[in-house]
Amino acid sequence: MRSSVLTALAALSLTTTSFAQTPPVLPDDQAQMKAHVLFLASDALRGREAASPEYRIAAEYVAAQFSAAGLAPAGDAGGYLQKVPLVAFHPADHGDVVLTRPGTAPQPFVFAEDYTPGAIAGAARTTLDAPVVFVGHGLVAPRYKRDDYAGVDVRGKVVALFAGAPASFQSEERAHFQSPATKAAIAAAHGAVGVIVLSRGTLPPGGGGWDRARTTWARPDGTGEMQGAPMLATLSAGGAAKLFAGARTPWKMILAKASDGEARFTAEALGTNLAVAIRTAFEPGTSANVAGMIRGSDPALGKEVVVLSAHLDHLGVKAEGTGDLIYNGAEDNAVGIAALIEEAKRFKASGKPPRRSVLFLAVTAEEKGLVGSDYFARHPTVPIRSIVADVNLDMPILSYPFEDMTVFGADRSTLGPIVAKAVGTLGVTMSPDPDPAQGIFVRSDHYRFVQQGVPSVFLWPGQKGPGKAATAEFFAKRYHQVSDDLAQPIDWAQGIRFVNANYAIAREIADGDARPRWNKGDFFGLLYGGYGAKWSWHLAFTFPAKAGVQ
Template sequence: MQLRRSPLLLAAAVALLLAACSPSAPPPVEREPYDASASADARRIEADVRFLADDLLEGREAGTRGHALASLYVAQRFRATGLAPAGEDGYYQAVPMLEARRVETGARFVVERAGRELALRYRDQYLPDVNFNTGDAKVEAPMVFVGQGVHAPALGHDDFEGLDVRGRVAVLFNGAPARFDTDRRAFHASQREKLRELSARGAVGAIFVATDRDEARSPWARGVANWERPSMRLRDADGTALDTFPDLKVVARVSAAAAPLLLDAGGHEARALFEANAAGTLRGFPLPGTVRLAARTRIAPAESRNVVGRLAGSDPTLAAEHVVFSAHLDHVGIGAPVDGDAIYNGALDNALGVAIMLEAAKRLAQSDAPPKRSILFVAVTAEEKGLLGAEWFARHPTVAPGSLVANINMDMPVLLAPTTDAVPVGIEHSSLQPLVEAAAREVGVALSPDPVPEESIFVRSDQYAFIRSGVPSVYLVGGYTGRDGVDARAINGAFLREHYHRPGDDASQPIRYDDAARLARLNAVIGQKVADTPERPRWNDGDFFGEHFGSTAMPAEPAVNASAPE
């Protein structure tokens, strides 16, 4: 529609133009430094990061307008790159969810022992988890301490041995025994598996107690500062939440400082239990007294979307199979202010990962030798809510079921120091290893082992959704070997302590876009090699994840990964 021009509007526009051009007008301020010496691929990655991590997008929380803008941007970048739409609605795949928020009014945590009642303080000492099944949940029952809530008879460990959990509220610590190998410890430490075990044994509630070690890594005060932020779960066709263990009426969390109020009873002390937990000598026991828990939740339907582009394979047979690149587009949105800033921009987590995936897509789309298998590029939503977008896509792929052969994930590459290496997390699990190693040699980048295997990051990002569907996966993160004497490990550690999931993770950080471009080249070469190898990637013989998930794909229904922090 053409608008009629008003003389007054034209006069105002001319006045503004003259004011801008007058000698007294201040020169424009360049807010973003420009590196004229940067390579074209580094500049493209930087441009993507600066848009996706801009305040305009308000932290890209799943289900918000900011995330919708980000997904529109990525869809158009896919289009410009030459990727075909591969969603259900053009480039988009809708992800149905439920959104739940805690309501403080009516929440209760009261311990009764020997005729005396002790009420814990909301937020300061405890928080209830949201409940996706009912807005008003209550339970009153005796308690039982179940250690870490781990049932692993094949490893000679059972925290439930000799304990009656039915009809009781289970009290437990996070984690899994340190003597377990990394993979099994990661699996058994996940909240999902713990809640599954408790539900199967007839528990009616659960209380997770933080230890001093937990809070050394993630302070209670920082974690609860955003207690009003919504949680999400995938939504079934009938409107109910998936994978939420409704038999557990209330699930709550208690701080390490408040642990003695709950655990100092019957000859036991919280601090001694903390020590036993660290030493691997923890044993469960009936916990004296009863507990009254109440939690209120506001529940509403929500929706977000994955963005899916496809590069068609060149081989008539192999083109029916798909290598999947993934990177989560969402971050955590607007939260508690830190130094006056309430926008959690998520530059490294994971605007940079998405930008690297976009650059890898460009390189593959322009390859002189088109990949033989087809390649999907998926910017997934709601990773920060529990891997929900990836879980939905893995269970409801927009291509033929069973055609996904490998996943290459990119999440939070911490590239703040010049490095010579990259870390391919999970490389040892499958036949992807020699392909990744060959790609690294070709690009000229060293491969380093996971520097923090105890953090179990192989099950804490979107690749785990594909793993659960039986798809071999690898997760690439930035390196730790600094160039020119730089202590990259220390710089990376400072980011995790000071900026991870905080407003300081923004585009003002000294991001090494040259290293990001190198990581994009590595991803592209890996994708080419996986797409071109005649054999379909497979799990290694005897691999834990291959044995647990690889023999048959999980049922074709979405399921939430509860092991990831929300």
């Protein structure tokens, strides 16, 4: 009996202590936002990796919240989910790369010493035997007076090129041009059948990471979606020297010149063939985007759609190690999804439907290369031509009282002034990109809408006042780390300010008289045939649409 009493008293003492340590009760709106993040970033969801059972639970949770917010289903077959077929792909083995030159015996290249094979999404087996043409960095950029393909015919041939793009290019445009996908698309537009990437040094020991799996969305035959010429292999400087042996321009001269990032090369046929055989292994998976819609009230404008997007997936669980192994992804991007849900509730609570329709979209596989958003943009559940804007929420850092907002892409379309007006009513200003070299504009899900010609912006709390230090700390200590969890400081009041700012932006776009349009002459507007950007047939041919950044 005495023991039981003491046990009960001890329990009561612990309960009393627990109550004493409970944090202050949050206002309802902050508590609701926090509740979403508590669930989505919990250990139980094991990092929400795309195609995992835990990701499916997260998707069902978002679908339920969209329903509670009064959104109509906008996924497949009258539901909230859009099935996204995924496929992971990687080289099945080392492959074969053999150099042939008239009058000499075939010369096999040595794996990990001379080359590492590419991962080719579009075919289980890729074989070819074709002449090789050197094309510098493989760029064609008329506005920079750059054509690395000038003077050569690469139809039916393999192009050899260096990675990267000149630092003198505008930062977002440079990020586009240095993308392997862009280089592959330019090569294909000129008729090339494959791409070889040239290195200026040695390859990592053992080919380091050569067999790493990549992910894209799957075609009906089980292979992966692929744009452009296949990336066949990466050559070391030693392998490149073998390739250039006997060429008009010696490899030593090319290599010395390549140290200058602004260097221009004269394209030339190398007088050699490469016989390449690459085998690719595929592992299928299934994931889902989540889509809900508020129908527009205006008889004409209601046919137009404003998309508000955020990615739901994160990195899953570490493959090995001890201790905490779960990438919870609280800021990246449970907070963004929570903001999306709470923004939807703002529309319902207003009692006033928007003039344009608004589609709320939680996408999968962002962490695997913007895959879910690419799938939606290519297989939209509403006509792609009806989508007039995308506003993307990805990893808003909410550990400080933000004084401004950074809006990537604001200077490229009329969305910039719309956003400035909306956030200005909340006492928040807009600031320019604090680190243009990062090319953030092409690195999140909104870019997949840009590639379909849709004016788009991506918003972050800005770096005025305490923002710069807080942002730097997050990237140094928590970005893509297991420490991006609920133990970090998240200021839920700032979360509500972020929701309010985004609601004001979405409402301004949805209710405005004029459809958002690209600024005339904007690079991306021209590149992808966007509304208002004076289409150029020359650019359309030179830079095929959908040459995206992975």
